[in-house]
Amino acid sequence: MADETAVADTGAEQPGESSGTGESGESGEELRFAYSGGDSEEWAGDLTGRRLGSRLPRLVGRSFALAWAVDRGAVVALLVCQLVSGLSGALGLFATTRALGALIGAAQNPGHLGSAVPSVLVLAAAAGVRAVLGVAIQGLSNRLAPRISREAEFRMLEAATNAEMAAYDHPGFNDRYDKADRGVEVSRDMIGQSQNLVSSLATLVAAAVVITALAPVLLPLLLLTAVPQALASVKGERITYLSFLATFHDRRMLNMLRWNLTHKDQADQIRTDTLAPYLLAKYRASGTKVDRTNDRAAWQRARVTLLGSAAGGLAAALMWGGVMFLLGTGRIGAASAGTVVFALRSAAQGLQGIVGYGSDLMRTGRYMDDWESFVEEAAGQRLDRGALVPGRPRHVALHRVGYRYPEADEDTLHEVDFEVRQGEIVAVVGENGSGKTTLMKLLSGLNLPTEGVVAWDGVSTRDLDPHALWRQTAVVPQEFARWPMSARENIHLGQPRPGGDEEVRRAAAASGADDVVARLRSGLDTLLAREWWGGVALSSGQWQRIAVARATHRDAGLLVMDEPTSDLDPRAEHRIFTGLRRLAEDRAVVLVTHNLSNTVIADRIVVMDRGRVVQQGSFQELTTRPGLMRDLWLLQQDRSAPPGVDGALRGD
Numbered sequence: 305m306a307d308e309t310a311v312a313d314t315g316a317e318q319p320g321e322s323s324g325t326g327e328s329g330e331s332g333e334e335l336r337f338a339y340s341g342g343d344s345e346e347w348a349g350d351l352t353g354r355r356l357g358s359r360l361p362r363l364v365g366r367s368f369a370l371a372w373a374v375d376r377g378a379v380v381a382l383l384v385c386q387l388v389s390g391l392s393g394a395l396g397l398f399a400t401t402r403a404l405g406a407l408i409g410a411a412q413n414p415g416h417l418g419s420a421v422p423s424v425l426v427l428a429a430a431a432g433v434r435a436v437l438g439v440a441i442q443g444l445s446n447r448l449a450p451r452i453s454r455e456a457e458f459r460m461l462e463a464a465t466n467a468e469m470a471a472y473d474h475p476g477f478n479d480r481y482d483k484a485d486r487g488v489e490v491s492r493d494m495i496g497q498s499q500n501l502v503s504s505l506a507t508l509v510a511a512a513v514v515i516t517a518l519a520p521v522l523l524p525l526l527l528l529t530a531v532p533q534a535l536a537s538v539k540g541e542r543i544t545y546l547s548f549l550a551t552f553h554d555r556r557m558l559n560m561l562r563w564n565l566t567h568k569d570q571a572d573q574i575r576t577d578t579l580a581p582y583l584l585a586k587y588r589a590s591g592t593k594v595d596r597t598n599d600r601a602a603w604q605r606a607r608v609t610l611l612g613s614a615a616g617g618l619a620a621a622l623m624w625g626g627v628m629f630l631l632g633t634g635r636i637g638a639a640s641a642g643t644v645v646f647a648l649r650s651a652a653q654g655l656q657g658i659v660g661y662g663s664d665l666m667r668t669g670r671y672m673d674d675w676e677s678f679v680e681e682a683a684g685q686r687l688d689r690g691a692l693v694p695g696r697p698r699h700v701a702l703h704r705v706g707y708r709y710p711e712a713d714e715d716t717l718h719e720v721d722f723e724v725r726q727g728e729i730v731a732v733v734g735e736n737g738s739g740k741t742t743l744m745k746l747l748s749g750l751n752l753p754t755e756g757v758v759a760w761d762g763v764s765t766r767d768l769d770p771h772a773l774w775r776q777t778a779v780v781p782q783e784f785a786r787w788p789m790s791a792r793e794n795i796h797l798g799q800p801r802p803g804g805d806e807e808v809r810r811a812a813a814a815s816g817a818d819d820v821v822a823r824l825r826s827g828l829d830t831l832l833a834r835e836w837w838g839g840v841a842l843s844s845g846q847w848q849r850i851a852v853a854r855a856t857h858r859d860a861g862l863l864v865m866d867e868p869t870s871d872l873d874p875r876a877e878h879r880i881f882t883g884l885r886r887l888a889e890d891r892a893v894v895l896v897t898h899n900l901s902n903t904v905i906a907d908r909i910v911v912m913d914r915g916r917v918v919q920q921g922s923f924q925e926l927t928t929r930p931g932l933m934r935d936l937w938l939l940q941q942d943r944s945a946p947p948g949v950d951g952a953l954r955g956d
């Protein structure tokens with residue numbers, strides 16, 4: 305039998321052990337998925353017969369509650385059908401005794417055959433009603449299942465968009481999302497499983513009522529046949545679940561490799577770097593480990609099922625012996641014995657259904673738990689800030705701000721003071737990894753500081769309604785979205801301004817996206833989604849022009865641009881930077897750039913180094929005064945020096 309050591313028995317590697325591919329000559333850190341599965345281990349501890357017994361009613365309740373939320377009429381109809389079906393099952397069984405008695409009498413005296421007709425008719429009617437109700441129940445379940453699934457998905461998506469941005473940096477968040485997603489997938493099965501469970505229970509109760517009336521002594525024996533199989537089923541579930549946990553990291557690895565091997569973004573490098581055999585070997589190695597663990601679990605489960613079936617079979621033999629004993633000693637008549645046989649068969653079916661559908665429902669319930677916890681608290685990351693609604697910000701500032709990414713060993717930002725006012729352009733420069741993008745995330749309220757305060761017109765971003773704050777924010781991130789929508793939608797993002805297309809065209813003109821749109825086959829109507837939808841493909845630079853147009857179209861008081869021109873040709877870049885001053889008239893503009901000549905247009909330049917602000921000043925001041933900005937500026941100019949001239953590199 306399986307027990308707590310099931311994982312170890314499966315031979316799977318435990319956290320901390322190698323999950324690499326075993327290639328020789330490799331050193332360094334092993335790629336391991338950082339999240340161990342959180343409360344899933346706790347869940348394995350819950351997989352005991354007693355806990356399941358108390359959980360099933362709650363799971364059924366939850367299924368019907370979710371169904372109730374999407375279609376009350378169908379739920380009422382379903383419950384009525386179930387009830388009537390159960391009653392007609394019991395009625396049919398009781399009618400069996402009479403019908404059998406009459407038939408046995410008619411066998412001895414054919415003239416009495418007519419007396420069997422009424423009870424046979426009741427039998428037939430009960431069977432007919434059950435059959436019709438079965439179809440109705442099926443139809444209602446089919447109606448409810450997709451609606452439940454869609455509702456579950458909607459709630460999950462809503463929860464995901466209401467999570468803190470920092471959630472994505474928590475190792476567990478994406479995993480919890482995946483699990484919740486699995487919950488959505490299986491939610492459609494939940495109502496069918498619940499109603500089959502209830503129906504099996506109704507069948508069992510009807511049969512038990514009949515057996516209690518005719519031969520109560522058989523009832524404990526009946527239970528005895530069911531218990532070993534039920535226990536075996538629970539143990540089997542536990543083994544399967546533990547092997548699922550044990551293969552967690554390798555299954556993650558398989559997913560990651562599958563994505564990398566097939567995704568378009570890497571497809572060119574997979575080929576030119578001849579990387580495929582190496583990645584495929586990793587895939588095969590992880591796959592082999594998963595298979596090995598699953599094989600062991602399957603073997604364990606087979607052993608447990610065999611034991612359960614053998615014990616159940618023994619109990620069944622006892623029970624049938626009991627029926628023969630009762631009949632042989634004249635304690636029940638032939639008609640009652642016949643009915644008991646029917647009832648026992650029906651009870652066995654009911655029990656089997658309870659065990660089978662019960663364990664299916666438990667499995668579904670586990671995923672639904674994950675779904676529920678995600679929906680309720682977005683994996684602990686639900687946006688939970690103040691409700692103050694900011695106006696167009698006139699002053700955005702950081703006061704002694706520190707920021708540490710979740711699970712990071714050290715702070716990314718240290719004691720940062722920073723400000724930008726409406727009408728001002730502030731450029732932020734610094735070497736890679738100095739914290740510029742992180743600073744942008746804090747300014748735009750995407751992340752909250754772990755120390756200090758980020759204030760919009762004196763109010764901490766913690767106290768502001770985040771959605772209202774983002775309505776006042778326009779951001780061009782380094783990695784901007786390429787929405788599979790029309791060019792127009794890609795600029796107005798479903799939030800057209802009163803001027804309609806006029807405003808869209810003006811924003812496009814400011815970023816050079818007007819030239820892109822002019823060349824599209826249907827102008828602003830053109831679908832920008834080549835891969836799936838037959839639309840038009842844009843180059844990286846053309847997309848970047850659209851992304852900048854998107855930000856300028858927004859009527860937001862804070863404009864944050866993180867490397868907005870990295871892919872642009874000089875003409876487009878020139879257009880954007882010369883237009884920035886006009887944009888800044890009623891906005892606070894923050895610009896991150898590595899191209900230091902672009903910082904000439906800024907009112908102030910903030911220089912960052914290893915998470916600290918190390919210099920501030922105008923372009924003129926910073927490029928003439930010794931310091932990081934001047935060093936970087938001279939390095940950038942160095943490429944223009946003729947061969948052999950190295951004076952610029954000295955930085956003097």
Ligand SMILES: Nc1ncnc2c1ncn2[C@@H]1O[C@H](COP(=O)(O)OP(=O)(O)OP(=O)(O)O)[C@@H](O)[C@H]1O
Nearest residue numbers: 473709712716734735736737738739740741742743
């Ligand atoms: N999601 C994250 N989780 C943990 N650490 C992060 C995360 N994002 C960034 N960091 C760390 O924060 C530091 C600063 O990153 P950031 O992206 O802010 O730098 P940057 O100045 O914008 O760099 P670049 O010029 O390359 O764009 C880096 O050292 C990086 O390791």
